Amino acid sequence: MVANRAYKFRIYPNDEQKILFAKTFGCVRMVYNHWLDRKIKQYEENKTNVTYTICAKEIAAMKKTEEYRFLKEIDSIALQQSLRHLDTAFQNFFKQPKTGFPRFKSKKRNKNSYSTVCINGNITLSNGYLRLPKIGQIR
Template identity: 40%
Template structure:
């Protein structure tokens, strides 16, 4: 069984420069072969497989104009090609949208599929050495991969994927049904008693601060250094809103999983609700995110999440 842990990284200036090169090279490889696959599909009606792209990448790195690709570990570039192949497969199987070109102005990420380990208070990465990290718990099992990301506010994180023993003892707990709403985010009923949890509404809480910083951004000259600084100030507010919502939903889902062994929830159409007049409140509540958290946490604890069809006439059976 696989588990993941997200930790904060604190790279020094040399490591930040090396990471910037890695982000750029992986982004270039993704965009280069995405365009090449699109052109080949238009000409021949066939795309590129991972083997075709990997062979071409080996020859590409030998050309004088692309020698900079050798500065990055080869495993990370190959992983970028695997991710591109998976993106195409997900599109053709109607699980995701068509792959898009990556931009240097958005969140950057790179995945190291091998040669990663924990050394003291740091994380050892290929061609970077030991990067200082804040690791909340010890990881004694084998690390499968590490995904390093950089946010728009210049913060670095690492998602560590590692193996764990699938030996969680099943505890006898309650079976509860939860109803999701906007007035009360969650109404929990276990057959005898019920409890309600109110939403925190982080978007409305920080709306005034976000409005002021966006107004200041609109007055900055495009392309100026002051505008770039103000963009980061706006991004920090958005990050604060997202972190507040994540923290609340993680704590709420953990409480529900600790108290219940089976949770029954309605399968809501969040996309449809987001097209109504209540779109802002629906998206701010994070219904889909909460159900996702409940699902994987119950699976780890040996529990089960049951999603009832949204068209099931439960009101007609019991008021």
């Protein structure tokens, strides 16, 4: 059995890290909204669902295009987690319709946050510094 842990930290990023966080929040929101729109259209047209696997493969292809090159600048796991959250929201809606249909994320309504996963020690905490992928060490 795998144990999941979540931690909340008060961090003090420098100016460069603040920019990277803003980019990460924006990209995660953009990916979520892009695929939510795609899932809605697919369901209306064919009554089928776009699975997480399809989304993840296509996001890798999106990163290679000129239009979405900026997605390479942020943590890829954060993008994958955004897709997982969307997939979970859709599954919950179809299993329990009272949960409500997934809504688009907005800058104003949602707090800025993203999820990432610790793989091979990519996230560490030592000497009062938190090390995150693509962001670096944060006080």
